[in-house]
Amino acid sequence: MLKFVTDREIYEEVVCGAIPKAKRLLWLATADLKDLHVHKQGKMVPFLEILSDLATKNVEIRLLHAKEPGPRFHRDFDRYRNLSKGLERMLCPRVHLKCAVVDGEWAYAGSANLTGAGVGAKSTRRRNFESGIVTTEGPMVGQIMEQFDAIWRGSHCRDCDRKEFCDEHAGILSAHRGERR
Numbered sequence: 663m664l665k666f667v668t669d670r671e672i673y674e675e676v677v678c679g680a681i682p683k684a685k686r687l688l689w690l691a692t693a694d695l696k697d698l699h700v701h702k703q704g705k706m707v708p709f710l711e712i713l714s715d716l717a718t719k720n721v722e723i724r725l726l727h728a729k730e731p732g733p734r735f736h737r738d739f740d741r742y743r744n745l746s747k748g749l750e751r752m753l754c755p756r757v758h759l760k761c762a763v764v765d766g767e768w769a770y771a772g773s774a775n776l777t778g779a780g781v782g783a784k785s786t787r788r789r790n791f792e793s794g795i796v797t798t799e800g801p802m803v804g805q806i807m808e809q810f811d812a813i814w815r816g817s818h819c820r821d822c823d824r825k826e827f828c829d830e831h832a833g834i835l836s837a838h839r840g841e842r843r
Contacts, residue, residue, distance in 0.1 A: 663798045667772070669789060673700075673782035675796055676762055676770045682712050684721045689763040689810050691726040694775040697734035700783060708738040709776070710745060717748025724750045726813060727776075728757040754813060755824050760794070761806050769803040770796045 667675055677700055681688060698709040713723055730753060739745060760780075762770040772794015774780040779790045797803060812818070 663796075664802070665796050666793065667770075667796055668793045669791065670782040670786075672770070672772065672774045672780075672792055672794060676774075677709070677712075677781050677783065680764045680768050680770070680796070681762060682715070684716055684764045685719070686765045687722040687724075687763070688713075688716060688765075689724045689726075689761070689807070690776065691757060691759050691761045691810055691813075692776040692780075693728040693758045693760065694777055694780070695725075695727045695729075695731040695735065696775075696777040697732070697738055698776055698778050698781065698783060708741070710735075710738045710742050713749055714742035714745055717742075717744045720748075722750075723748060724752070724810075724814060726752050726754065726757055726810060728755055729753070752814060756818070756822065757813065759809065761810060763803065763807050763810065766807060767800075767803060768796070768798050769806045770794055771806050 665675075677698075681690075699706045700709050700712060701707075702711065716723055760770075760772055760774055760776075772792060774782070774790070774792040774794060778784045779788060780792060782789050782792065
């Protein structure tokens with residue numbers, strides 16, 4: 663399956679459709695990360711609650727992002743204590759890709775950041791115009807995973823000219839909790 667998705671479809675198919683169904687692994691990449699709220703059982707909850715539910719089920723969750731999210735994100739993060747061990751985060755200032763990989767069998771790649779305006783969770787008057795593809799085609803899912811994993815492994819780090827902004831290589835600790843980001 664290879665399908666083009668836009669705007670609200672991204673929210674419905676990626677954020678509310680595929681991501682909560684992860685059983686083994688969930689890899690997410692975004693340039694911008696905000697305190698996104700999503701529908702769950704008839705109410706709006708922080709997206710972090712969905713990730714917390716997955717962490718409770720021992721789903722491997724990796725989050726690759728370009729900049730540190732704001733205080734609202736951290737406040738919600740602190741509400742879901744299991745995420746401190748169940749969610750691996752890596753900050754890389756060069757990340758601009760946006761993708762989601764579920765169980766190595768399904769993937770989204772496109773323009774939408776993990777923000778309400780980006781994934782189409784906001785009203786039609788406030789959301790961004792976004793597009794991407796969702797696929798279950800093995801070779802394409804594999805290519806998306808390889809790009810993500812190459813960044814995660816630090817394959818580009820040796821020759822990077824932005825190391826002074828990268829906490830993974832400068833050894834900076836998060837002042838918020840004293841943990842690596």
